[in-house]
Amino acid sequence: MSDIQTHYRNCNICEAMCGIEVKYTEHENKKQIISIKGDKKDPFSKGHMCPKALALQDFYEDEDRLRTPIKKTADGWQEISWQEAFSEIGEKFTAIQSAYGKNALGIYLGNPNAHNFGNALMLKPFSKGMGTLNRFSSASTDQMPHHVAANYMLGNGMLIPVPDIDRTDFMLIIGGNPVVSNGSMMTAPGVLGRLTAIQKRGGKVVVVDPRKTKTAKMADQHLFIRPEKDALLLFSIIHCVFESANVRLGHLAEHVNGLAEVESAAKDYAPEVVADHVGISAEEIRALASDMLAAKSAVCYSRMGASTQTFGGLCQWLTIVLNVVSGNFDREGGAMFPLPAFNLLRGKTKGHATNFGKYRSRVNNLPFFNGEFPTATLADEILTPGDGQIKTMITIAGNPVLSAPDGTKLATAFESLDFMVAVDIYLNETTKYADIILPATTGLENSHYDIFFHSFAVRNTVKYSPAMFEKSENQLADWEILNGIASAVTGKPTLPYTPEMILDNELKAGPYGEQGLDLEKLKQHPHGIDLGPLKPALPERLLTESGKIELAPSLYLADLERLNALIHSPAKNTQFPFELIGRRLVKSHNTWTQNSARLVKGKNPVTLEIHPTDAENLGLSQGQDAVVSSPSGSVTLPVSITEDVLAGVVSMPQGWGHNQKDTQMTVAATQAGVSINDVTLANRVDPLTGNAALNGTPVAIHAA
Numbered sequence: 001m002s003d004i005q006t007h008y009r010n011c012n013i014c015e016a017m018c019g020i021e022v023k024y025t026e027h028e029n030k031k032q033i034i035s036i037k038g039d040k041k042d043p044f045s046k047g048h049m050c051p052k053a054l055a056l057q058d059f060y061e062d063e064d065r066l067r068t069p070i071k072k073t074a075d076g077w078q079e080i081s082w083q084e085a086f087s088e089i090g091e092k093f094t095a096i097q098s099a100y101g102k103n104a105l106g107i108y109l110g111n112p113n114a115h116n117f118g119n120a121l122m123l124k125p126f127s128k129g130m131g132t133l134n135r136f137s138s139a140s141t142d143q144m145p146h147h148v149a150a151n152y153m154l155g156n157g158m159l160i161p162v163p164d165i166d167r168t169d170f171m172l173i174i175g176g177n178p179v180v181s182n183g184s185m186m187t188a189p190g191v192l193g194r195l196t197a198i199q200k201r202g203g204k205v206v207v208v209d210p211r212k213t214k215t216a217k218m219a220d221q222h223l224f225i226r227p228e229k230d231a232l233l234l235f236s237i238i239h240c241v242f243e244s245a246n247v248r249l250g251h252l253a254e255h256v257n258g259l260a261e262v263e264s265a266a267k268d269y270a271p272e273v274v275a276d277h278v279g280i281s282a283e284e285i286r287a288l289a290s291d292m293l294a295a296k297s298a299v300c301y302s303r304m305g306a307s308t309q310t311f312g313g314l315c316q317w318l319t320i321v322l323n324v325v326s327g328n329f330d331r332e333g334g335a336m337f338p339l340p341a342f343n344l345l346r347g348k349t350k351g352h353a354t355n356f357g358k359y360r361s362r363v364n365n366l367p368f369f370n371g372e373f374p375t376a377t378l379a380d381e382i383l384t385p386g387d388g389q390i391k392t393m394i395t396i397a398g399n400p401v402l403s404a405p406d407g408t409k410l411a412t413a414f415e416s417l418d419f420m421v422a423v424d425i426y427l428n429e430t431t432k433y434a435d436i437i438l439p440a441t442t443g444l445e446n447s448h449y450d451i452f453f454h455s456f457a458v459r460n461t462v463k464y465s466p467a468m469f470e471k472s473e474n475q476l477a478d479w480e481i482l483n484g485i486a487s488a489v490t491g492k493p494t495l496p497y498t499p500e501m502i503l504d505n506e507l508k509a510g511p512y513g514e515q516g517l518d519l520e521k522l523k524q525h526p527h528g529i530d531l532g533p534l535k536p537a538l539p540e541r542l543l544t545e546s547g548k549i550e551l552a553p554s555l556y557l558a559d560l561e562r563l564n565a566l567i568h569s570p571a572k573n574t575q576f577p578f579e580l581i582g583r584r585l586v587k588s589h590n591t592w593t594q595n596s597a598r599l600v601k602g603k604n605p606v607t608l609e610i611h612p613t614d615a616e617n618l619g620l621s622q623g624q625d626a627v628v629s630s631p632s633g634s635v636t637l638p639v640s641i642t643e644d645v646l647a648g649v650v651s652m653p654q655g656w657g658h659n660q661k662d663t664q665m666t667v668a669a670t671q672a673g674v675s676i677n678d679v680t681l682a683n684r685v686d687p688l689t690g691n692a693a694l695n696g697t698p699v700a701i702h703a704a
């Protein structure tokens with residue numbers, strides 16, 4: 001058929017940045033999608049995509065998706081004009097901030113912002129412009145410990161090393177399940193292929209996880225670890241590196257501070273000391289260390305399981321330490337630094353690093369970092385009266401009622417606000433508390449450039465995607481909505497430029513600008529351009545004041561007392577004896593993709609995985625309902641009895657629970673499941689970084 005046309009772009013659902021090819025027809029200015037496939041000519045993803053990309057069509061066509069601003073009235077939700085919406089928001093925010101102070105406005109930013117070209121550029125100036133310090137985001141229910149470690153050790157929170165997966169001979173994965181998540185803080189489209197390639201070239205993949213995940217199943221070795229004991233394991237491996245006199249700093253020898261402090265600290269964590277606590281034998285730990293050291297190149301990569309836990313800060317610090325001391329830092333096959341075409345670190349000078357903890361949160365004394373306070377404390381900041389209390393909120397592409405610890409408490413908090421605004425595409429568990437919802441264009445309606453994830457990519461590539469669908473007259477992009485709000489509140493837009501103008505400037509000023517890279521060139525290369533493998537970049541790109549890698553920043557050493565308590569006074573929780581961990585599913589992304597019928601068809605995936613011995617002790621049989629409870633609440637869901645989880649540990653999916661009244665995600669409601677965050681605890685954080693400790697939640701289980 002001759003009228004079939006093709007649109008090339010990147011899928012922007014997750015961090016993998018897969019190139020896709022969308023076939024469509026066009027009649028009377030209306031485009032109809034025929035197919036979505038992986039783009040074989042994308043130099044990075046080479047045709048790979050996952051089932052979620054197909055749902056981009058569903059999100060575009062979704063009848064539940066909001067397309068005009070709506071306002072809550074006594075007679076229910078009513079459509080209003082953008083102008084009406086902006087002026088009411090302007091009036092309310094201004095009145096509340098004048099009465100109670102600037103910090104009376106709270107801002108919460110969710111995960112899709114990181115995948116949204118316009119907002120990735122506009123949110124920082126927008127948030128600053130609103131004059132409040134009460135800013136929160138999903139970063140602190142996720143990767144904050146990575147930013148803190150990079151900040152202290154390398155001089156900037158965004159200077160984060162990524163595993164050189166395509167050249168490594170040994171990959172140690174701690175608390176990550178990239179085969180399902182498609183990689184995180186490691187943009188590596190088609191990651192399963194990249195992992196298998198390690199094995200094909202004679203290398204080894206080792207997974208450390210309390211659950212035998214899909215990644216663990218394909219790996220050469222899987223070690224079950226007790227939740228939240230990763231810092232002990234990492235220290236113990238580092239101990240072995242020193243003990244066997246295998247510290248190899250290579251080209252970094254003159255550029256490392258704090259080696260002696262690390263060596264001395266590591267003395268306390270011999271494999272024999274930590275083994276029982278970690279649940280991995282001393283022999284296995286020693287073998288792991290010597291395997292890593294024997295490999296031609298090796299890298300330790302640790303993710304969600306090792307950051308959203310009470311020792312997340314220490315884990316991310318020790319991951320970098322291990323890569324440095326084992327001689328695998330800034331080196332082919334080790335942990336390396338991407339050089340993105342839009343370089344977020346352009347112009348940054350040494351010693352500028354953010355003043356961590358310059359402010360402390362009012363109620364729980366948690367650190368402000370990277371322009372925000374930890375989300376775990378948001379509910380308390382709203383519910384606790386006093387000077388500085390949050391009275392009004394705006395959520396932007398976030399669903400913290402389902403995604404943040406103790407979501408039910410957050411729902412109560414949102415309900416108590418004087419006024420709330422949500423910039424979102426759905427009427428969901430969070431946005432239902434808003435007084436006004438402002439729906440943005442999404443997915444295929446937006447142009448796209450990945451501002452953030454090129455900075456974490458395992459190869460340097462670059463790509464711009466134009467919008468496929470033209471937005472209708474009454475629609476606005478997220479960044480245009482932010483400008484509308486900013487203008488109504490402050491009298492001027494957040495930024496007077498379009499995202500495309502900023503991109504073009506940055507490309508020209510960036511590391512490939514001299515080679516003629518600009519937006520025009522990207523438009524001529526719809527599949528993207530390959531810029532080559534990662535290259536060694538240190539010490540030149542270090543941004544610490546000393547110009548060196550800071551291996552032993554004092555705040556980490558100060559946190560060791562807490563780690564030592566794990567060994568010397570281990571606590572047993574008799575009331576809540578199980579440890580709850582989360583899991584991700586292939587066909588859902590966090591809380592928001594469940595309104596796609598093709599993604600939620602089939603058996604309900606929201607089950608509680610439990611070990612056969614535990615199930616037997618509790619008298620639970622396959623498929624029977626169990627109640628999971630903690631001090632914050634309880635949920636009831638069917639059990640799935642499996643040896644894939646460690647005894648004493650239970651696992652349930654994150655991102656579910658679309659069963660609430662007054663929401664409108666009709667497809668999602670048919671397979672609602674329950675929300676894990678009805679039982680996680682807002683007061684369980686990593687005190688070092690303030691990151692939520694979503695994994696390892698102590699819970700009780702009994703038959704329903």
Ligand SMILES: Nc1nc2c(c(=O)[nH]1)N[C@H]1C(S)=C(S)[C@@H](COP(=O)(O)OP(=O)(O)OC[C@H]3O[C@@H](n4cnc5c(=O)[nH]c(N)nc54)[C@H](O)[C@@H]3O)O[C@H]1N2
Nearest residue numbers: 110111142397398399400403423424442582590591592654
């Ligand atoms: N227990 C537990 N909790 C977790 C996790 C876990 O592993 N376990 N994972 C954590 C992690 S890693 C993360 S990142 C967070 C995510 O936490 P959140 O970011 O709060 O949750 P999301 O589901 O990503 O919410 C996305 C929201 O954005 C809306 N949306 C989607 N697309 C668009 C768009 O184009 N524009 C606008 N304006 N809105 C849009 C959706 O409707 C939805 O309301 O959850 C965290 N919570």
Ligand SMILES: Nc1nc2c(c(=O)[nH]1)N[C@H]1C(S)=C(S)[C@@H](COP(=O)(O)OP(=O)(O)OC[C@H]3O[C@@H](n4cnc5c(=O)[nH]c(N)nc54)[C@H](O)[C@@H]3O)O[C@H]1N2
Nearest residue numbers: 175176177181184227228303304305584585588589590695
């Ligand atoms: N399909 C799909 N893909 C996604 C998402 C999704 O919802 N669905 N979400 C995206 C987002 S926002 C993110 S941040 C990434 C996350 O990407 P990953 O970190 O790769 O994904 P998780 O599945 O959260 O992996 C965490 C692993 O840690 C394990 N774990 C839990 N507690 C511990 C512990 O104490 N120690 C150790 N060692 N392991 C532990 C869990 O069993 C799990 O296997 O995935 C992204 N990709």
Ligand code: SF4
Nearest residue numbers: 011013014018050053
């Ligand atoms: S892995 Fe799937 S969701 Fe992630 S970018 Fe690729 S196609 Fe999209």
Ligand SMILES: [Mo]
Nearest residue numbers: 111138142143
């Ligand atoms: Mo995330």
